[in-house]
Amino acid sequence: MDARTAFKTGIGQLRDAGVSSFTLAAELLLLHVAAKDRTWLYAHPEDELLPEQEQRFFALVTRRIDGEPTQYLTGKQEFWSLEFEVTPAVLIPRPETEHVIEVALDRLAVREIRAGRKQTLSGEGLRIADIGTGSGCIAVALAKDLPGAQLVATDISPAALEVAKRNAQRHGFADRTSFIESNLLDKIPSLPRFHLIVSNPPYIGRNEAPTLAREVRDHEPATALFGGEEGYELYADLITKSAEHLEPGGILVLELGHNSLPAVQPLFDTPQWTDVGVTNDLAGIPRVIAAEKFVSEPG
Numbered sequence: 001m002d003a004r005t006a007f008k009t010g011i012g013q014l015r016d017a018g019v020s021s022f023t024l025a026a027e028l029l030l031l032h033v034a035a036k037d038r039t040w041l042y043a044h045p046e047d048e049l050l051p052e053q054e055q056r057f058f059a060l061v062t063r064r065i066d067g068e069p070t071q072y073l074t075g076k077q078e079f080w081s082l083e084f085e086v087t088p089a090v091l092i093p094r095p096e097t098e099h100v101i102e103v104a105l106d107r108l109a110v111r112e113i114r115a116g117r118k119q120t121l122s123g124e125g126l127r128i129a130d131i132g133t134g135s136g137c138i139a140v141a142l143a144k145d146l147p148g149a150q151l152v153a154t155d156i157s158p159a160a161l162e163v164a165k166r167n168a169q170r171h172g173f174a175d176r177t178s179f180i181e182s183n184l185l186d187k188i189p190s191l192p193r194f195h196l197i198v199s200n201p202p203y204i205g206r207n208e209a210p211t212l213a214r215e216v217r218d219h220e221p222a223t224a225l226f227g228g229e230e231g232y233e234l235y236a237d238l239i240t241k242s243a244e245h246l247e248p249g250g251i252l253v254l255e256l257g258h259n260s261l262p263a264v265q266p267l268f269d270t271p272q273w274t275d276v277g278v279t280n281d282l283a284g285i286p287r288v289i290a291a292e293k294f295v296s297e298p299g
């Protein structure tokens with residue numbers, strides 16, 4: 001069968017099964033089995049697939065119809081213009097998580113300006129922690145943009161940490177990143193403290209599980225999705241422990257669930273925190289909360 005026929009047949013099967021983004025899914029799966037890029041599909045649609053490629057492609061189309069996310073079938077997802085390996089042990093990086101990186105970089109830049117330093121932000125001397133690193137997407141993105149920074153990435157899931165390590169290696173940042181299996185920051189020594197702590201914690205409520213797409217509910221890891229019955233349960237601990245692990249003036253940046261803000265914002269209403277800010281995502285949902293640890297410790 002030629003590539004065009006396989007592509008069209010795959011699209012038809014996915015569409016008839018009610019799969020969302022069916023054309024994109026067919027394209028990604030076909031390019032994956034053929035080990036080619038997009039240009040090939042549109043420039044050489046008459047190319048014959050090998051029989052095993054054709055068989056693999058339609059097997060993947062069937063698995064997609066059965067609910068497996070395309071990214072787990074191809075083993076990859078782009079984030080911050082970098083390609084990440086993903087397996088069912090990790091959450092598939094989401095575009096809205098890029099706001100965490102943007103807010104963190106903005107806050108660091110403001111700190112530099114306040115300190116009267118004008119040089120381009122290289123992250124020289126910065127210590128950064130990513131809590132619940134999953135695929136490692138946040139840690140790796142920050143390592144890319146801050147070539148002078150040292151990073152610590154934690155996760156409660158050893159299988160996720162293996163994926164994160166491979167992603168750090170693949171992009172050449174493994175020598176600047178330590179990976180620690182830990183509940184939140186429990187296994188991280190309290191000194192030296194960090195200049196920046198970032199986290200996209202699990203924030204979906206178990207009570208919301210029935211409303212999730214089956215691709216998410218049945219295939220992404222429950223430890224990555226659910227923060228408790230309501231969803232926001234991990235934030236209190238995360239914020240308290242982050243305060244202990246941040247330098248005075250250090251920055252905390254957290255991703256929020258679509259309805260987490262009312263439960264999370266009051267947790268920053270203590271003398272330990274200042275300059276609390278909330279950033280909406282492109283859908284207008286409060287998606288990131290950031291704050292600075294107060295410079296003189298409360299007595």
Ligand SMILES: C[S@@+](CC[C@H](N)C(=O)[O-])C[C@H]1O[C@@H](n2cnc3c(N)ncnc32)[C@H](O)[C@@H]1O
Binds near residue numbers: 093
């Ligand atoms: C929402 S996912 C985020 C993954 C990745 N940082 C991202 O943004 O795509 C949350 C991650 O936190 C991890 N996790 C869940 N509970 C944790 C805990 N108590 N301590 C540390 N990590 C935890 C999960 O295993 C998962 O990898």
